[in-house]
Amino acid sequence: MDRFVSTFTNKIDAKGRVSVPASFRAVLERDGYAGGIYCYPSLDAPALDAGGERLAGKIDALLNDLAPYSDERDELSVALYGDVQVLTIDGDGRIVLPEGLRKHAGLQDRVAFVGLGDKFQIWEPGRFDERRQAAREKVRDHRKLFRSESDKGPGGTEE
Amino acid sequence: MDRFVSTFTNKIDAKGRVSVPASFRAVLERDGYAGGIYCYPSLDAPALDAGGERLAGKIDALLNDLAPYSDERDELSVALYGDVQVLTIDGDGRIVLPEGLRKHAGLQDRVAFVGLGDKFQIWEPGRFDERRQAAREKVRDHRKLFRSESDKGPGGTEE
DNA sequence: TAACAATCCATTGACGACCATAAAATTCCA
């Protein structure tokens, strides 16, 4: 297992600690884990993006694609790096979410960890449900991409 | 046998476990089985879609067609990865269906496994019957196309 | 020394591994 998959909802305790799902921790360790996870506010959602070294590498790559002194790159650099927090994982697999991050995602007492393949997001569970409903509507539009293979009639051949 | 065929109805026990039909397990092992099955809510039915590595590969392929950091991809990722559960099969060939999935399909104490070729669906038996009735209505309209088929239904094992 | 952060310890509840039984299908043999 080398991708973040599935959704897990955990509780924030009185001291602001949350357990990172065990399966996510396993992925992080394979992913050049260096004692902490990179976490920053999602650019287009009331959520947090998080991941390990691979995610950090992708951010670098994204910025390197932009012209070195462009306004666009400067703004994106600030937007990404400026808000990045390196959250250490304690001995029991928990992290502490700083106030700024909690506020951006509207986190109260429970958080949803949502696996997205090479990164994962942290959502307030209620908001995530709303977003998921909306996303499913859109996937419905792409249904045709699944159709061609799975709806073939009897007698179809496989590879 | 490398495709999921037939319908089997099994029971959910007190711990939420269900036996995956033996013939389906055989297909999964041929399909690059890696310890679990991928399962998510069907987009257009009160049922669950499930399959092995081949199905997971299709999801990846769909996402890889989209621009890496687009909003569209993020949304689809949430809908697909976020809803996907990796269900491990225990030593006796059983899986546990999490609450969220059970709710979407309206599963109570019995489930119908419906083979669809390269994936299969999981239905609440009553709902599946309704759907099959509807399907028969349509088949009746097109009966001329199926002249040669004399007696049997969808080929299912029913009790 | 008060306040806060990091580490350690304890409880509990869920899940996985394992075993036991029953029903059904298949094989084998008279």
Added chain:
DNA sequence: TGGAATTTTATGGTCGTCAATGGATTGTTA
């Protein structure tokens, strides 16, 4: 062909382990 024996499959239960959670204790710094 009939029926007994064996294997496969479905289902039920038990027990141990680990993850999630809550609380305590130590350390650090203003």
